[in-house]
Amino acid sequence: xxxxxxxxxxxxxxxxxxxxxxxxxxxxxxxxxxxxxxxxxxxxxxxxxxxxxxxxxxxxxxxxxxxxxxxxxxxxxxxxxxxxxxxxxxxxxxxxxxxxxxxxxxxxxxxxxxxxxxxxxxxxxxxxxxxxxxxxxxxxxxxxxxxxxxxxxxxxxxxxxxxxxxxxxxxxxxxxxxxxxxxxxxxxxxxxxxxxxxxxxxxxxxxxxxxxxxxxxxxxxxxxxxxxxxxxxxxxxxxxxxxxxxxxxxxxxxxxxxxxxxxxxxxxxxxxxxxxxxxxxxxxxxxxxxxxxxxxxxxxxxxxxxxxxxxxxxxxxxxxxxxxxxxxxxxxxxxxxxxxxxxxxxxxxxxxxxxxxxxxxxxxxxxxxxxxxxxxxxxxxxxxxxxxxxxxxxxxxx
Amino acid sequence: xxxxxxxxxxxxxxxxxxxxxxxxxxxxxxxxxxxxxxxxxxxxxxxxxxxxxxxxxxxxxxxxxxxxxxxxxxxxxxxxxxxxxxxxxxxxxxxxxxxxxxxxxxxxxxxxxxxxxxxxxxxxxxxxxxxxxxxxxxxxxxxxxxxxxxxxxxxxxxxxxxxxxxxxxxxxxxxxxxxxxxxxxxxxxxxxxxxxxxxxxxxxxxxxxxxxxxxxxxxxxxxxxxxxxxxxxxxxxxxxxxxxxxxxxxxxxxxxxxxxxxxxxx
Numbered sequence: 170x171x172x173x174x175x176x177x178x179x180x181x182x183x184x185x186x187x188x189x190x191x192x193x194x195x196x197x198x199x200x201x202x203x204x205x206x207x208x209x210x211x212x213x214x215x216x217x218x219x220x221x222x223x224x225x226x227x228x229x230x231x232x233x234x235x236x237x238x239x240x241x242x243x244x245x246x247x248x249x250x251x252x253x254x255x256x257x258x259x260x261x262x263x264x265x266x267x268x269x270x271x272x273x274x275x276x277x278x279x280x281x282x283x284x285x286x287x288x289x290x291x292x293x294x295x296x297x298x299x300x301x302x303x304x305x306x307x308x309x310x311x312x313x314x315x316x317x318x319x320x321x322x323x324x325x326x327x328x329x330x331x332x333x334x335x336x337x338x339x340x341x342x343x344x345x346x347x348x349x350x351x352x353x354x355x356x357x358x359x360x361x362x363x364x365x366x367x368x369x370x371x372x373x374x375x376x377x378x379x380x381x382x383x384x385x386x387x388x389x390x391x392x393x394x395x396x397x398x399x400x401x402x403x404x405x406x407x408x409x410x411x412x413x414x415x416x417x418x419x420x421x422x423x424x425x426x427x428x429x430x431x432x433x434x435x436x437x438x439x440x441x442x443x444x445x446x447x448x449x450x451x452x453x454x455x456x457x458x459x460x461x462x463x464x465x466x467x468x469x470x471x472x473x474x475x476x477x478x479x480x481x482x483x484x485x486x487x488x489x490x491x492x493x494x495x496x497x498x499x500x501x502x503x504x505x506x507x508x509x510x511x512x513x514x515x516x517x518x519x520x521x522x523x524x525x526x527x528x529x530x531x532x533x534x535x536x537x538x539x540x541x542x543x544x545x546x547x548x549x550x551x552x553x554x555x556x557x558x559x560x561x562x563x564x565x566x567x
Numbered sequence: 568x569x570x571x572x573x574x575x576x577x578x579x580x581x582x583x584x585x586x587x588x589x590x591x592x593x594x595x596x597x598x599x600x601x602x603x604x605x606x607x608x609x610x611x612x613x614x615x616x617x618x619x620x621x622x623x624x625x626x627x628x629x630x631x632x633x634x635x636x637x638x639x640x641x642x643x644x645x646x647x648x649x650x651x652x653x654x655x656x657x658x659x660x661x662x663x664x665x666x667x668x669x670x671x672x673x674x675x676x677x678x679x680x681x682x683x684x685x686x687x688x689x690x691x692x693x694x695x696x697x698x699x700x701x702x703x704x705x706x707x708x709x710x711x712x713x714x715x716x717x718x719x720x721x722x723x724x725x726x727x728x729x730x731x732x733x734x735x736x737x738x739x740x741x742x743x744x745x746x747x748x749x750x751x752x753x754x755x756x757x758x759x760x761x762x763x764x765x766x767x768x769x770x771x772x773x774x775x776x777x778x779x780x781x782x783x784x785x786x787x788x789x790x791x792x793x794x795x796x797x798x799x800x801x802x803x804x805x806x807x808x809x810x811x812x813x814x815x816x817x818x819x820x821x822x823x824x825x826x827x828x829x830x831x832x833x
Contacts, residue, residue, distance in 0.1 A: 175700050185669050185696045187626040189721040189746055191728065331632055332623065344625050349747035351723065447670040448696065449623065461644035462674030463622040 170415060170482065176365020179488065181481035184364040186344070186451045193351045198366040200271050205373065210266070217262050221295070222252050224259075224377065228385035228542070233512040234529070241395065241535035243528060244542045246382050248406060249517065255547030256378060256406045257288035261357055263374035265292035268355035275299040275354045279343040281308055281336030281402075282472035283315025284518075284547060285359030290324035292357075300324040303343040305335040308472060315551060333466055336476050340450050360403025361480030364451030368408075368480050375409025382542055383413055390540055396421040398528040399544035400520045401441065401494065402474040404483045406546035411492060421493070424483060425527040427469035428496035438467035440479045441487050441494040449478035455487070470499040470555065471519035473547075497523040503559055505529060506549065518547035519555075570662040570690045571715050571738040574613050575773050575794070584830055585739070585795025586786070587614040587775060588802050588823055589666070591634040593643025594620070595812045597651040601659075603806065606816035608661035611827030614739075616693065616797065619648050619667035626695050628750035630800040634807075645675050649687040656688035664717060664738070666693040669701070677704060681712035691715030691738040699731045706735060715739075722746050722758070726765060733770035740772050742793065745779045750800025754779030756788040763793050783829025790830045798826065 176182045176198070184194055204210040218224040227250065231243045248256040261278075268276050276298050280286030286302040293300035302319055306328045309316050319326050332338035340363075347356045358367040361375075379397075386394050397414060399407035401424040414420045429437035437443065440455040447456040449464060457465040457477035469475040486492040497505075502519055505526035510516045517525060521544070528543040535541065549556070568576070578585055588607040592600050604615050620635035620643055627635070645667070652663060665684050672680045672694060684692065692714045697705055699718060709716050715738025720729050723746060733740060742763055744754035759776055766774045776789045777797030781804075789796045805822045806815045 183701050184698065185701055186698065187695050187721070187743070188698050188719045188728075188732070189626075189723055189743060191698050191700065191721075192723045192725060331629065332636070337623065341623050341625055345628075345748050348626060349745075349751065351746065445674070447673055448668070449670065450625070451696070453673075456670065458670065458674060461639075461646075462671045463639060463644075464670075 170485065172365065172369055176369065178482045178485035181454050181484040182365055182368055182452050184451060185448045185453060186364045187348060189348050190351060190364070194364055194366065201267060201366055201370050204267055204270055210270070214263060214266060218377065222258050222262060223250060225381045226250050228382060228389065230389070231513055237512055238529055238532045240532040240537065241539040241541050243532050244394070244540060245545045246378060246410065246542055248378060248544060248546045249521070249548035253288050253291050254550060255284045255288065255518065256375060256409065257285045257359060258291065259377055259409070260359065260371050260374040260405065261285070261288040261292040264355070264357040264370065265296045265298060268298060269296050271355060273353060273355040275301070275350070276357050277301045277303065277343050277346055277354055278357045278359060279303050279336065279340040280359065281339065281475060282551060283312040283319065284473060284551065286326070287315055287318050287322070289357050290319040290322035293324060294322045302326050303329050303339040303346065305329045305339045307334040308336065308339070311472065312551065336472065337464065344450065360405040361408045361482060362403040362450055362452060362478055368452065368482055371405050372408045372412055372482065375405050376412045378406065378409040378544060379411060379413035382410060386542065393417055393420050394542045395419070395535065395539040396423060396531060396541040398423045398425065398524050398531060398541060400425045400474060400524040400546060401479060401483060402438065402476050402520065403478070404480040406544050408480060408482055410544045415491065422486070422491060423527060423531060424492050424494040425523045426494060426496040427471055427474035427523060428498040429468040431498055432496055436468040437496065438469040438474050438476060439496045440477060441483060442496050452481045454479055454481040454484045470502060471523065473518070473520040474523065495527050497526045501526045506556060507560065515545070516549035516553070517545055518549050519552045521546045569715055569738060571614060574662050578613060584790035585613045585773065585775060586611055586827055586830060587616055587795060587797040588612040589616040589618060589797060589799030591618045591620060591631065591638050591803060592648040592651060593638030593641055594634045595637070595815065596641060597643055597647055599812055599815060600651060601655045602816040603819055604655055604661065605659050606820035607823050608659060610820040610823040612661065612823050613795070614662045614664060616664045616666050617648070617652070619645055619665060619671060621668040621671055624668060626748055628748045628800060630750040630803050634803045645671055649683055652687040652689060662690045663688060664691040664693055665689045666695065669694050669697045672705065678708040681708040681714055685712040685714050689714060691717050693717045693741060695719060699728070699735065702735060717741055719743055720762070720766060722762060729766055730769055733766055733772065736770065736772050738772070739794070740766060740770065740774045741797065742766065742774050742776050743778050744776050744789070747778070749778055752779055753785070754789070756792050760792040783826045786826045787829045787832065
């Protein structure tokens with residue numbers, strides 16, 4: 170799907186921002202298109218991918234899980250093995266290279282759990298850029314380790330005390346800061362949300378996930394997978410995996426939102442399942458809005474899925490039925506977290522555990538000669554503290 | 568002729584510049600907003616811009632953000648704001664402009680919102696996060712309802728974008744003085760003179776300067792280079808500065824009067 174010139178995917182996306190930012194967004198779009206058309210830029214990007222990020226990441230056949238479920242063959246796309254432990258670095262290295270190309274000296278970012286903040290701080294250190302990361306005061310308390318990592322990498326972490334003091338407000342504050350600094354600063358948006366051209370830029374830098382998966386499946390299975398499964402907060406790992414398969418009609422796409430305490434409780438982070446059309450952070454998309462049109466508070470055990478909006482292209486995929494969007498509760502995600510650890514020896518991020526939980530249910534309903542790929546978007550180191558509280562010190566449920 | 572156009576005709580006749588005061592609908596309460604609008608109008612405001620509160624205003628600094636959150640916490644929403652304007656219109660004829668986020672318009676139903684806003688007594692609309700590129704969905708419904716469409720131009724816009732903005736702005740055109748959010752850095756009148764002149768060469772619609780104006784002296788300096796000015800955050804600060812909310816209209820009235828006098832050179 171190519172967005173139109175104003176960055177619309179069908180009726181979604183676009184640039185719903187104050188005029189002050191519009192020329193910078195137009196310039197960024199031009200710069201991005203030129204960069205991606207430049208063989209030198211692509212070569213540079215490929216070099217950092219292979220020698221710094223650690224790509225290609227393995228596509229791992231999860232024999233234990235497959236046998237346990239007794240359905241489709243389950244593969245894991247190991248984005249958790251990237252440098253810094255998640256897929257976020259694919260985007261931040263790409264955008265930092267863009268910032269350097271545009272001669273911007275400073276980058277800013279928003280972060281929830283801290284993964285995108287760490288990945289941005291990493292890329293900024295690599296390319297010698299000044300880096301300010303906006304993080305909700307509540308999240309800073311919840312994710313102290315990542316705050317320290319960012320500081321270690323030379324970034325300045327700015328606590329956000331407005332609104333709900335979480336990811337949504339961190340992104341609002343980053344946009345406000347950008348309005349005042351747009352001439353010398355590049356904003357590295359962390360997901361396929363935000364005003365155009367960010368949904369497209371982030372998707373293109375993350376599409377490497379899907380491109381590699383396609384090749385790896387053709388080598389291993391001699392065929393495309395029957396289904397792809399990925400978690401959706403803003404939706405960058407999902408769109409990165411899905412995009413190269415958009416035109417492959419035999420490949421079913423499944424996005425997994427955070428059902429939190431359950432979709433019926435209202436305490437969740439599932440705009441595609443329970444939201445309505447609105448505008449958040451510069452793009453039209455499904456948003457969790459109350460009856461008055463105000464943005465609702467979200468809930469998920471996973472900070473990365475604790476966001477009331479979603480990338481506009483996912484809204485488009487939903488309406489056109491190209492993808493199906495399910496939801497997994499905190500409890501189900503924790504169970505999958507434990508299963509993956511015990512059966513495969515892999516501790517996933519809580520975000521990725523949502524995708525695993527959904528994939529286990531899906532695989533069971535599929536035939537043994539079918540295959541599915543789950544995007545294991547990040548590793549679980551950041552979540553072990555919360556997991557410990559849940560499972561107890563023995564690693565067994567109390 | 569719209570109420571806004573009539574106001575500018577009167578101003579031109581008296582060789583005066585326009586003073587627009589921004590107020591949050593529902594802070595400290597909707598009932599108090601009625602008194603505040605009247606106080607502003609009685610003390611020299613030519614136009615009142617009413618901000619309908621939104622949980623996540625991206626172009627606003629802390630003063631208006633917090634004001635919006637207080638209004639929402641107090642139960643203010645779009646429907647109650649429109650009902651308040653209807654009541655206000657019984658005893659007040661000042662031109663009124665609604666300022667609200669695009670998502671609030673869409674959530675209400677865009678054509679329905681325009682119709683309801685005009686019926687309640689609004690004369691124009693500002694949707695700060697709907698730039699000219701995204702304005703198509705709002706333009707026709709607003710025109711049909713008889714609302715002036717007030718778009719924003721910025722120091723970063725450049726002539727090509729300014730031309731497109733000027734082409735569909737009616738009532739007035741809102742020039743953003745600073746590259747930043749509301750209530751922030753002090754603006755410099757000299758830095759906006761060139762852009763205002765460019766805009767005025769493109770349209771007969773008056774150009775008003777807003778963002779970063781808080782004192783009568785600044786008001787005077789900006790009014791000298793534009794057709795008028797807009798003050799928002801400072802008005803909300805004045806309202807917050809009183810101990811009893813019952814005193815807010817008098818405090819706001821005195822502030823508006825001082826700005827008016829500053830602009831008129833008195």
